[in-house]
Amino acid sequence: MKFEGTDSYVATDDLMVAVNASITLERPLLIKGEPGTGKTMLAIEVAKALGRPLIEWHIKSTTKAQQGLYEYDAVSRLRDSQLGDERVHKIQNYIVRGKLWDAFESDERPVLLIDEIDKADIEFPNDLLLELDRMEFFVYETKKVIKAEHRPIVMITSNNEKELPDAFLRRCFFHYIRFPERETMEQIVDVHHPDLKRELLTEALNVFFEIREVPGLKKKPSTSELIDWLRLLMVEDVEPDLLRTRDMKKLIPPLHGALLKNEQDVHLFERLAFMTKRGQ
Numbered sequence: 001m002k003f004e005g006t007d008s009y010v011a012t013d014d015l016m017v018a019v020n021a022s023i024t025l026e027r028p029l030l031i032k033g034e035p036g037t038g039k040t041m042l043a044i045e046v047a048k049a050l051g052r053p054l055i056e057w058h059i060k061s062t063t064k065a066q067q068g069l070y071e072y073d074a075v076s077r078l079r080d081s082q083l084g085d086e087r088v089h090k091i092q093n094y095i096v097r098g099k100l101w102d103a104f105e106s107d108e109r110p111v112l113l114i115d116e117i118d119k120a121d122i123e124f125p126n127d128l129l130l131e132l133d134r135m136e137f138f139v140y141e142t143k144k145v146i147k148a149e150h151r152p153i154v155m156i157t158s159n160n161e162k163e164l165p166d167a168f169l170r171r172c173f174f175h176y177i178r179f180p181e182r183e184t185m186e187q188i189v190d191v192h193h194p195d196l197k198r199e200l201l202t203e204a205l206n207v208f209f210e211i212r213e214v215p216g217l218k219k220k221p222s223t224s225e226l227i228d229w230l231r232l233l234m235v236e237d238v239e240p241d242l243l244r245t246r247d248m249k250k251l252i253p254p255l256h257g258a259l260l261k262n263e264q265d266v267h268l269f270e271r272l273a274f275m276t277k278r279g280q
Helices: 013-025 039-050 065-069 074-082 099-104 129-134 166-170 182-192 198-212 223-235 263-279
Strands: 029-033 054-058 070-072 095-097 111-115 136-139 144-147 153-158 173-177
Touching (some): 013 029, 013 153, 029 039, 039 111, 099 144, 129 136, 182 223
Parallel strands (some): 054 111
């Protein structure tokens, strides 16, 4: 069982090595990288490539580790008892399964995505150490042990918003998705826009990479934003000449709203453009 990329996802050699190493070691794969570099999509494509079911757990700031195991719905049980519902006599009717429970009892080895783990409280990763290590947990209300029938392929993403605990890191295989170089980026674009004219692609990539190098930029445009921008350029039938200029760093590109996502960066480009005009 080896991951070798898919037709819709361009995986570098080192990324494929990381995925396959984590599968061999049966350790969670912790993936970091800039937003928009395909961390979440990786789990989706691994599941597709290996023909495995995908179970996604998207973490929010309010998410607790216990929710990934199960929750006891005491409120529903109280309401049903007041209504005289016969279900109240069986406590298992009020146990709500979490994503880890679903993964542990999957009929075949699944891919479990724990997405953006750094959004949660700092104690969140530590609260899952034992369960991810032993692949089992205890349901106190029913006195039942839930043990993984097939050890899931666990993939965990992080945007580096918080430092993760050392004890958690020791149990993971780590990989940082570097921002794609130009050659890799061309392959990614070909997957999404195979009919894009070569000349337009060349000029658009020139603009894109030069924007990322502008000093003081608060948020650099990502791969997904490049894909969106190229789609707009194609729809609007923008000519390559419109993108071609002597100093792209100092001009706001057409349809820049797909690339620049906050007012500070737009103002930065406006100031640079103004300074350039004054200097001419």
